[in-house]
Amino acid sequence: MSRTPPRLIAATTALATALVALPLTALSASAAEPHVDNPYAGATQYVNPSWSASVEGAATRADAALAAKMRAIKTQPTAVWMDQISAIAGNTAGNGLRFHLDQALLQKQAGTPLVVNLVIYDLPGRDCYALASNGELPATDAGLARYKTEYIDAIAAILADPKYQNLRIAATIEPDSLPNLITNISHQPCAQAAPYYRAGVKYALDKLHAIPNVYNYIDAAHSGWLGWDSNAGPAAKLFAEVARTTVAGFASIDGFVTNTANTTPLVEPYLPNSSLTVGGNPVRSAKYYEWNFDFDEIDWTAHLYNLLVAEGFPASTGMLIDTSRNGWGGAARPTATSTSTDLNTYVNESRVDRRVHRGAWCNPSGAGIGERPQSTPSGYPASHLDAFVWIKPPGESDGASSDIPNNEGKRFDRMCDPTFVAPKLDNQLTGALPDAPLSGHWFEAQFFQLVRNAYPVIGGGPNPTDPTAPSAPTGLTAGTVSNTSVALTWTASTDNVGVTGYDIYRGSTLAGSSATTSFTATGLTASTAYSFTVRAKDAAGNVSAPSAALSVTTTGTGNPPGGCKVIYSANSWNTGFTGSVKLTNTSTAPLTNWTLSFDFANGQTVQNGWNATWTQSGAKVTATPVAGSWNVTIAPGATVDIGFNGAHNGTNNPPTTFTVSGQTCTTS
Numbered sequence: 001m002s003r004t005p006p007r008l009i010a011a012t013t014a015l016a017t018a019l020v021a022l023p024l025t026a027l028s029a030s031a032a033e034p035h036v037d038n039p040y041a042g043a044t045q046y047v048n049p050s051w052s053a054s055v056e057g058a059a060t061r062a063d064a065a066l067a068a069k070m071r072a073i074k075t076q077p078t079a080v081w082m083d084q085i086s087a088i089a090g091n092t093a094g095n096g097l098r099f100h101l102d103q104a105l106l107q108k109q110a111g112t113p114l115v116v117n118l119v120i121y122d123l124p125g126r127d128c129y130a131l132a133s134n135g136e137l138p139a140t141d142a143g144l145a146r147y148k149t150e151y152i153d154a155i156a157a158i159l160a161d162p163k164y165q166n167l168r169i170a171a172t173i174e175p176d177s178l179p180n181l182i183t184n185i186s187h188q189p190c191a192q193a194a195p196y197y198r199a200g201v202k203y204a205l206d207k208l209h210a211i212p213n214v215y216n217y218i219d220a221a222h223s224g225w226l227g228w229d230s231n232a233g234p235a236a237k238l239f240a241e242v243a244r245t246t247v248a249g250f251a252s253i254d255g256f257v258t259n260t261a262n263t264t265p266l267v268e269p270y271l272p273n274s275s276l277t278v279g280g281n282p283v284r285s286a287k288y289y290e291w292n293f294d295f296d297e298i299d300w301t302a303h304l305y306n307l308l309v310a311e312g313f314p315a316s317t318g319m320l321i322d323t324s325r326n327g328w329g330g331a332a333r334p335t336a337t338s339t340s341t342d343l344n345t346y347v348n349e350s351r352v353d354r355r356v357h358r359g360a361w362c363n364p365s366g367a368g369i370g371e372r373p374q375s376t377p378s379g380y381p382a383s384h385l386d387a388f389v390w391i392k393p394p395g396e397s398d399g400a401s402s403d404i405p406n407n408e409g410k411r412f413d414r415m416c417d418p419t420f421v422a423p424k425l426d427n428q429l430t431g432a433l434p435d436a437p438l439s440g441h442w443f444e445a446q447f448f449q450l451v452r453n454a455y456p457v458i459g460g461g462p463n464p465t466d467p468t469a470p471s472a473p474t475g476l477t478a479g480t481v482s483n484t485s486v487a488l489t490w491t492a493s494t495d496n497v498g499v500t501g502y503d504i505y506r507g508s509t510l511a512g513s514s515a516t517t518s519f520t521a522t523g524l525t526a527s528t529a530y531s532f533t534v535r536a537k538d539a540a541g542n543v544s545a546p547s548a549a550l551s552v553t554t555t556g557t558g559n560p561p562g563g564c565k566v567i568y569s570a571n572s573w574n575t576g577f578t579g580s581v582k583l584t585n586t587s588t589a590p591l592t593n594w595t596l597s598f599d600f601a602n603g604q605t606v607q608n609g610w611n612a613t614w615t616q617s618g619a620k621v622t623a624t625p626v627a628g629s630w631n632v633t634i635a636p637g638a639t640v641d642i643g644f645n646g647a648h649n650g651t652n653n654p655p656t657t658f659t660v661s662g663q664t665c666t667t668s
Contacts, residue, residue, distance in 0.1 A: 032165035039168040040375035040387035043113035045077030069458040078393040079117035125193030129184040131411035139193040156207040179221035209252040220256040224358035227294030236307035255318035261392035270337040270350040275508040280626040286347040302382035318386035323370035329455025357425040362416035363433040368453025395447030401436040470495035470536035473547040483526035493536035564665035566658040580643040585634040596623040598655035609644030
């Protein structure tokens with residue numbers, strides 16, 4: 001994945017002056033404020049006048065309606081990228097760091113904190129996997145020495161100037177660095193860069209944390225990069241390892257920023273449950289998601305936060321999400337959940353992310369501006385969000401779509417070429433926009449697209465669909481219970497427009513739908529415990545949170561006499577393993593619609609499986625036959641083979657107890 005620095009034209013004095021809210025007060029006479037938990041809380045953010053000038057220039061070349069939208073966002077705050085040593089003082093590509101800090105002082109209103117979003121981006125061997133944003137420093141000892149003395153030390157010296165002590169500097173630390181050490185370490189340039197990434201990030205954290213008004217946010221990729229458990233857990237461990245090498249330890253890192261310069265959606269509104277079963281398989285197993293539980297950045301930030309805290313980071317750790325280009329609005333945006341029973345069709349018709357593949361990172365066609373920058377966004381408590389930010393200024397290219405000679409160290413990456421059939425994208429065209437300039441340079445055609453496809457729409461107009469989900473159903477109750485069915489009722493949900501129906505889940509499997517507040521689940525097994533939840537939906541396809549779960553046990557003694565036998569084996573390597581289960585029906589009657597359950601003892605996780613539908617909640621793993629498959633019924637004396645791929649943390653003891661439909665099996 002490539003993240004790209006902005007190349008902004010110099011702002012005019014008139015525009016810079018126009019952005020001044022109030023005259024600058026005498027800051028030097030006051031003491032710097034103490035370091036706070038969330039620097040964005042109660043604060044405004046710095047508006048880069050150079051970016052605003054680029055937006056105004058584009059507006060003069062747009063039709064009246066589009067120009068109005070552009071001008072409506074030209075005073076939105078965007079980050080300042082320090083992508084070269086020369087950028088610190090200022091170069092032909094843009095103004096230097098002191099210029100922006102001085103402008104921030106002019107914008108700061110008395111009594112209101114102001115945050116300057118600053119990107120630290122010049123590691124030795126920068127962007128080791130993609131080519132479009134390669135940098136000026138080699139991954140060598142000499143490159144690291146220059147990074148420390150000519151780059152980080154120079155930036156720190158400016159930020160430590162007492163003149164700027166009442167600005168809050170939120171530093172995004174080295175996009176694409178540590179995440180590449182998780183997924184691309186086998187790539188030779190990344191293997192070579194690895195020690196310099198660790199040492200450089202440590203040095204930056206130490207130098208910047210020592211300045212009280214600087215807040216360090218480590219880049220943490222995005223859900224389509226690190227969301228898999230096999231990537232997420234190691235990433236959290238790596239972040240913790242680097243933190244422990246710093247002088248201040250975990251305190252040197254204030255939080256993490258995700259989706260930097262990427263277009264992964266904030267929320268997938270029509271795919272709220274990655275474990276939902278469609279066509280006998282969980283939605284996350286669809287080709288587009290490849291078994292990744294995290295479909296969007298709200299999923300990823302919540303997932304990452306829990307992993308970080310488990311590794312020792314404090315509960316006060318905050319998250320930022322770059323929403324500058326992840327809106328995915330416009331005519332191509334879905335307006336409801338698909339009704340298809342084919343898994344891949346269901347996902348492709350429901351997802352708002354319209355890229356051909358989640359790995360398509362370069363100037364993606366169809367992207368739009370997302371949520372506007374704001375502090376402490378509500379509605380996502382599990383994500384522990386400090387703010388939505390625009391780290392990637394909309395309209396800055398991700399990379400050139402053809403080879404362009406340059407003196408910036410940037411190279412031609414075929415992922416930016418719209419004619420390239422990319423093996424990394426399942427042999428599909430990249431979906432990149434044509435005629436793109438070098439990374440970070442102003443790409444006006446892309447900016448036009450981003451404004452047209454903004455979601456929420458720009459300028460206060462109506463959004464394409466009703467964005468409000470119904471309330472969660474309450475009062476879920478069981479009525480008549482038999483050995484094969486359960487009658488369910490619940491209290492109606494409310495909605496700003498109207499509830500159109502309800503989906504009823506048996507565990508993570510969709511049992512059926514109802515237009516009323518009642519439903520009878522059938523086809524159940526006698527003397528078996530089931531968990532039911534209900535979700536409400538509206539005409540726009542919005543789906544509510546689930547109701548509280550209701551546990552019901554069917555009546556009767558329907559388990560066949562005799563029992564079951566399980567033989568479990570595991571083949572382990574590094575942090576992965578394959579689990580194999582032989583399940584034998586040792587009874588004298590057929591075993592139909594069986595449910596196999598067991599608990600892991602060492603935190604192992606199931607990644608994907610075969611010959612059954614596999615689900616996991618905490619330590620408990622459950623396998624059920626795929627509806628209509630060959631092993632729905634196990635004849636007396638017959639054996640079925642099922643299995644899965646999993647991950648472990650170095651200890652992989654086998655489960656000790658297995659049950660089938662509530663009955664304990666013998667093991668060997």
